[in-house]
Amino acid sequence: MILKDAPNSKNNGGAFGGINRTVWFSPKNAPPKGGDMVLTDSKVKQAKFKAKDYKLSDGKGLFLLVTKAGAKYWRLKYRFLGKEKLLSLGVYPKVTLKQARKATITAKEQIEQGIDPAQAKKAKKAERVQAQTNNLHFIAIEWHTQQSKQWSEGYTGKVLRAMERDLFPYVGTLPIDDITPPQLLTVFRRIASRGATESAHRLKQIVGQVFRYAVATGRAQRDITPDLKGALPTPKKNHFPAITEPDKVGRLLNMLDAYQGTETVRAALKLAPLVFVRPKELRCAEWQEIDFDTNEWRIPAEKMKMGVDHIVPLSRQAITVLEQQKLITGHWNGYVFPSAKSPRRPMSDNAVLGAFRNMGISKEAMTGHGFRAMARTILDEVLGERVELIEHQLAHAVKDGLGRAYNRTSHMPQRKKMMQRWADYLDDLRLQADSTNVFVVNFNQG
Secondary structure, eight states: OEEEEEEOTTOTTSTTSSEEEEEEOOGGGOOOGGGOOOOOHHHHHHOOOOSSOEEEEEETTEEEEEOTTSOEEEEEEEEETTEEEEEEEEEETTSOHHHHHHHHHHHHHHHHTTOOHHHHHHHHHHHHHHHHHTBHHHHHHHHHHHHGGGSOHHHHHHHHHHHHHHTHHHHTTSBGGGOOHHHHHHHHHHHHTTTOHHHHHHHHHHHHHHHHHHHHTTSOSOOOGGGGTTTSOOOOOOOOOOOOOHHHHHHHHHHHHTOOSOHHHHHHHHHHHHHOOOHHHHHTOBGGGEETTTTEEEEOGGGSTTSSOEEEEOOHHHHHHHHHHHHHHGGGTSBSSBOSSOTTSBOOHHHHHHHHHHTTOOTTTOOTTHHHHHHHHHHHHTSOOOHHHHHHHTTOOOOOTTOOOOOTTTTHHHHHHHHHHHHHHHHHHHHHHHTTTOOOOOTTOO
């Protein structure tokens, strides 16, 4: 602002000693046009809502919109390419008067450069959204949600817990395409350092699948996990303990038949070698899954490790065990092998393991999972059954000659014959073991 002396013949006795002072404003300090009043922090703070929305102008197109609901919004009115537009600058008090004025200056500079501030704001928001949806955590959860439709509930939770515990806290917020092999190696080595080498390798496989999903959806250039080949120690293969020698199998079966525990646990022990499903699948069997008309046990996908429906052909011997068990638990129409504490819960895994221990069978000799290895070995090496039939019955990931994945009904007639032959063979082993008159067996010795 510039003060300039000017003569005034009509007012020689004015406040300035007979001199009028004409006030000239530079463009920078010029007052707002149209009678607008420049805002202050106190004016903004004290602005009250009225019956209708109203505006408080700060000049240069910036104004505060005070709504009848009491909210206060910063707005900037501007013209771009001949059209009048409105730009939202935020909400008071989160955005202060000073910040609103700074945003106004930035917007004016963009206009001078030929940039529409509103479009620039949308582009910046889109970049933030893209950054959030391109990080490893977001993509991994998206992949997990899609894949879980094919998995069992247990496996779904297991994969998510592994990522939440060992992956997301370290590289989850990083854009997936910015992650480097050394960064992933640090993550996997951290797991291996606590003695969980197998867990480290499993997580590496999971991350590889996430990266391949990101590549397929256009958010990553390539899967970088193959670059880590050989960088992690090789995990030791710990197979489930199992009894696979036919003579020992016969003696084991006789011990299971003579188990002195509850009827339900004994029934589970007798059925386990006949169906050789996974322990959890056996424990969680429900009567509604057993079809006595077709002699089939139909296990739904959500209970299976691979997330695929599975059919277990039931031999005559298996049907006999189930019919006897139905007299005990069938009236509940729930679990075939319920918990001793509540019929609404399945029998615990410790029930079978505890039965083994009570019979003097150590965990180094046999586990509930060992019946699968027993069947896999003897069906192949002794009975000479086709490997693909065995693998199908074990519900392993099997593909046919055309690359099609495992189907629950594949080779069903042949599998039914195999399961009956298996049950008959186990009966023969029982009889052979009986003839030896050996009742005390140490399964830890060769």
